[in-house]
Amino acid sequence: xxxxxxxxxxxxxxxxxxxxxxxxxxxxxxxxxxxxxxxxxxxxxxxxxxxxxxxxxxxxxxxxxxxxxxxxxxxxxxxxxxxxxxxxxxxxxxxxxxxxxxxxxxxxxxxxxxxxxxxxxxxxxxxxxxxxxxxxxxxxxxxxxxxxxxxxxxxxxxxxxxxxxxxxxxxxxxxxxxxxxxxxxxxxxxxxxxxxxxxxxxxxxxxxxxxxxxxxxxxxxxxxxxxxxxxxxxxxxxxxxxxxxxxxxxxxx
Amino acid sequence: xxxxxxxxxxxxxxxxxxxxxxxxxxxxxxxxxxxxxxxxxxxxxxxxxxxxxxxxxxxxxxxxxxxxxxxxxxxxxxxxxxxxxxxxxxxxxxxxxxxxxxxxxxxxxxxxxxxxxxxxxxxxxxxxxxxxxxxxxxxxxxxxxxxxxxxxxxxxxxxxxxxxxxxxxxxxxxxxxxxxxxxxxxxxxxxxxxxxxxxxxxxxxxxxxxxxxxxxxxxxxxxxxxxxxxxxxxxxxxxxxxxxxxxxxxxxxxxxxxxxxxxxxxxxxxxxxxxxxxxxxxxxxxxxxxxxxxxxxxxxxxxxxxxxxxxxxxxxxxxxxxxxxxxxxxxxxxxxxxxxxxxxxxxxxxxxxxxxxxxxxxxxxxxxxxxxxxxxxxxxxxxxxxxxxxxxxxxxxxxxxxxxxx
Numbered sequence: 001x002x003x004x005x006x007x008x009x010x011x012x013x014x015x016x017x018x019x020x021x022x023x024x025x026x027x028x029x030x031x032x033x034x035x036x037x038x039x040x041x042x043x044x045x046x047x048x049x050x051x052x053x054x055x056x057x058x059x060x061x062x063x064x065x066x067x068x069x070x071x072x073x074x075x076x077x078x079x080x081x082x083x084x085x086x087x088x089x090x091x092x093x094x095x096x097x098x099x100x101x102x103x104x105x106x107x108x109x110x111x112x113x114x115x116x117x118x119x120x121x122x123x124x125x126x127x128x129x130x131x132x133x134x135x136x137x138x139x140x141x142x143x144x145x146x147x148x149x150x151x152x153x154x155x156x157x158x159x160x161x162x163x164x165x166x167x168x169x170x171x172x173x174x175x176x177x178x179x180x181x182x183x184x185x186x187x188x189x190x191x192x193x194x195x196x197x198x199x200x201x202x203x204x205x206x207x208x209x210x211x212x213x214x215x216x217x218x219x220x221x222x223x224x225x226x227x228x229x230x231x232x233x234x235x236x237x238x239x240x241x242x243x244x245x246x247x248x249x250x251x252x253x
Numbered sequence: 254x255x256x257x258x259x260x261x262x263x264x265x266x267x268x269x270x271x272x273x274x275x276x277x278x279x280x281x282x283x284x285x286x287x288x289x290x291x292x293x294x295x296x297x298x299x300x301x302x303x304x305x306x307x308x309x310x311x312x313x314x315x316x317x318x319x320x321x322x323x324x325x326x327x328x329x330x331x332x333x334x335x336x337x338x339x340x341x342x343x344x345x346x347x348x349x350x351x352x353x354x355x356x357x358x359x360x361x362x363x364x365x366x367x368x369x370x371x372x373x374x375x376x377x378x379x380x381x382x383x384x385x386x387x388x389x390x391x392x393x394x395x396x397x398x399x400x401x402x403x404x405x406x407x408x409x410x411x412x413x414x415x416x417x418x419x420x421x422x423x424x425x426x427x428x429x430x431x432x433x434x435x436x437x438x439x440x441x442x443x444x445x446x447x448x449x450x451x452x453x454x455x456x457x458x459x460x461x462x463x464x465x466x467x468x469x470x471x472x473x474x475x476x477x478x479x480x481x482x483x484x485x486x487x488x489x490x491x492x493x494x495x496x497x498x499x500x501x502x503x504x505x506x507x508x509x510x511x512x513x514x515x516x517x518x519x520x521x522x523x524x525x526x527x528x529x530x531x532x533x534x535x536x537x538x539x540x541x542x543x544x545x546x547x548x549x550x551x552x553x554x555x556x557x558x559x560x561x562x563x564x565x566x567x568x569x570x571x572x573x574x575x576x577x578x579x580x581x582x583x584x585x586x587x588x589x590x591x592x593x594x595x596x597x598x599x600x601x602x603x604x605x606x607x608x609x610x611x612x613x614x615x616x617x618x619x620x621x622x623x624x625x626x627x628x629x630x631x632x633x634x635x636x637x638x639x640x641x642x643x644x645x646x647x648x649x650x651x652x653x654x655x656x657x658x659x
Contacts, residue, residue: 021344083273090267110267110605138269147447153357154345158338160278161356167447169269169602173278178338236523237446253603 043191053212054185054242056199057224058137061247062206065089065135069198069207070117076186076197084172086183087139087198089116092251093123094132105131108251136252137207139198140170140183141233141241148182156180167234185209265534266606277598277610281623282332287438288467288590289630290329291460294435295468296322297371297427302498304424310494316642317479318472319378323371324634325471330363331626336618355441362434370430374423376401377416379641384408386646394640435464442593449524449604450531450597455513462506467586469499473579475634477572483644489568493559496575500556503582507549510589527604534607535599539588548585552578 043049073079073087095106109124116135123130148162148171156179163171163180171182186196190209194200199209210221224230228246234253235241245252264273300318302308334340347364350357384406387398405412436457442448443456473495480487517525532540555578559571566574600607613619 025348083270085270088270110603112267112270115270147445150353151355151444152351153354153359154349154351155342156339157342157345159333159336159356160338161354161441163271163278164597165445165447167602169271172271172274173338 042187047191051213054190055142055210055212055221055244056139056185056196056242057208057210057221057230057244057246059206059208059224059228059246060134060136062204063089063135063137064204064206065091065116065120066203067114067116067119068201068203069137070115072197072201073183074117076189077184079181080175082175084174084181085115086170086181087115087137088112090136090138090252091116091120092134092136092249093125093130094249094251095125095129096131108249110251132249134247134249136245136248137198138168138170139243140185141168141239141243142185144240144242145238147237147239167237167239263609264606265530266601267603268601268606268608269603272601272603272608275611276613276618277595277608279336279594279598280610280612280618281620282336282618282626284587284591284594285623285626286329286332286336287435287460287594288587289325289332289627290438291435291464291586291590292468292471292630293322293326293329293366294431294461294464295466295470296325296472297431297468298465299469299472299495299498301424301428301431304421305428308494310490313488313491314472314476314495316378316648317476317638318468319371319375320637320641321471321475321630321634322468323375324637325630326363326367326371327633328626328630330359331629332623333359335622335626355437355444358437362430362437366430366434370423370427374420374427376403377419377423380405380416381408381413382646382648397640431464432461436461442597445597447602448597449522450528450600451593453513455509455516456593459506459510459513462502462509463586463589466499466502466506466582469495469502470579470582470586473499473575474583477576477579479638479642487572489571492572492575493563496556496559496571496578499575499578499582500553500560503549503553503556507553510549524604527600527607531596531600531607535609536592536596540592540596543588544585544592547581548588552581552585555581 067089070085070088074085077086079086090110090112093109095109097103097106111120113120123133147165147167151161151165153159153161158173158178158180160173160180163173166182171180173179174181186194186198189196195209196207199207205220208220208224210219212221215222224244224246230244230246231248232241232244296318299311300315300322303311303315334343337343346357347360350360352358380402383398383402385408387395387402387406389395390398439457439460442451442460443453446452473492476492476495477487517528555574559566559574563571598608598610615621
């Protein structure tokens with residue numbers, strides 16, 4: 001009979017542990033709901049996500065590489081110092097071919113010191129050896145078919161699987177929260193009718209932001225489509241990005 | 254050229270700013286995780302050779318293999334858990350799984366394999382013995398045996414026959430389950446199309462094959478060490494048969510991995526040049542020397558020559574050769590896991606540069622915790638062997654009887 005009692009008490013203890021785990025999760029949900037009432041960090045209540053389809057267009061011919069977008073993003077979203085960027089700028093310097101070589105151009109030199117946040121140093125080559133150079137701002141590509149979402153196992157447990165799965169290197173593990181993070185197009189701003197911080201601050205209007213479901217006749221997005229041949233990054237991976245680029249060169253991936 | 258990025262760590266070429274981190278996302282622990290899981294799957298398949306395929310010669314190693322599988326399976330989720338940013342949320346993976354994620358399925362595959370396959374098969378296999386031992390063993394151990402019978406103390410012929418039947422059925426179910434368990438681990442890497450080193454249809458197959466190889470090698474190792482500790486002679490028929498299967502499995506594994514290597518070079522797709530650079534700079538020793546040399550070619554030579562010259566090699570030399578072959582394979586497969594997991598993180602997804610990392614000794618993903626997790630299954634196995642393979646205990650002969658009747 002002794003074993004019967006021990007089994008019962010063991011079962012009770014087990015039930016207690018399960019109940020404890022469940023209570024914790026219920027309590028967490030409740031806490032989150034209460035927090036949402038008082039601190040609105042995401043969308044306002046009347047925001048309907050199904051009525052919008054946001055996208056970003058980037059005109060690389062306009063970008064001057066000032067780095068204000070990367071800096072604004074870090075500040076606006078409280079991104080920690082260090083190698084953590086929701087958006088950054090890459091500089092491509094394509095040298096002239098070596099004299100006598102049968103190449104049309106040299107191997108591209110790419111850099112992004114501090115994500116381009118404080119601009120760029122002098123080019124490593126004298127001007128007369130440079131064939132072509134340009135800047136390419138990068139951010140989450142807003143894939144229609146996102147590999148990062150596909151591999152995510154559950155609420156963020158900090159497994160970094162999504163970081164590994166993103167072909168564009170736009171995700172990172174936040175060293176403070178230990179959760180995965182990426183560009184949200186400043187969700188807290190766009191749901192209130194504002195532009196993302198990087199778009200707002202760009203002095204060259206290289207970043208164009210819009211809503212495909214609410215296009216006006218003279219929308220900048222519309223003009224961008226009319227005036228440019230557009231490209232996406234790594235199209236062969238089938239991710240169908242919604243960030244469109246104009247004026248890209250073949251080496252950008 | 255890469256400005257301040259070069260100061261953070263040793264980076265060559267251009268890596269995305271988010272990749273310029275001094276620590277890798279997945280480190281030693283994620284190397285150990287597929288290693289341990291593979292050992293489980295391999296040890297189980299080794300055991301099922303006895304039950305399903307009736308390889309009588311391997312009978313002496315059946316229980317060692319099953320206990321090995323159990324000891325390692327108990328430790329399999331540990332490295333995963335330790336590496337998470339939020340281990341306290343790990344139960345979410347079972348409560349709110351996102352079913353398109355290979356990782357979300359892990360909890361279920363693991364639970365299925367542990368509860369429905371391994372523990373059940375062990376229970377059916379051991380029940381008869383447990384009932385007998387419970388009667389003769391005093392003290393805590395006796396109580397433990399009695400508890401483990403779960404109150405089913407019927408030792409009639411019918412009941413024992415049912416045990417054996419269930420054991421076989423579970424073994425048959427267990428083989429695809431073992432393939433699932435480790436094939437899915439391979440899929441975690443193989444499904445990452447963003448990474449040319451990982452995204453590969455052959456990856457699950459390579460993982461399964463190398464798992465079988467490493468599992469058999471581990472059984473060889475454990476069996477020989479156990480006999481050495483107990484000062485008992487090794488059953489040479491059993492050992493030779495293990496060496497035979499080890500050799501065959503290694504041939505198939507080496508062929509598939511070679512095919513993968515060949516295909517990469519022949520297709521030379523986008524990213525091949527950065528992979529070449531990465532191998533040359535970061536994986537030269539672990540790939541060419543340890544995985545291919547020590548882990549594949551040398552054991553192939555050792556075990557292959559044994560197949561040809563078995564009769565002429567004295568037993569002591571044979572034992573030594575098989576043991577060395579097994580140990581080298583175990584090291585080689587660990588190197589293979591390292592090469593897969595770390596290799597995929599040594600180059601940038603911009604395909605323009607390679608990264609170096611500072612591996613920590615202590616800390617959440619350090620060498621120390623990795624070594625501890627790698628030793629833990631052996632400690633658990635020691636306890637299991639003391640309890641269930643003790644020399645003082647009599648083992649029933651029902652297994653060979655029942656198989657000789659079928």
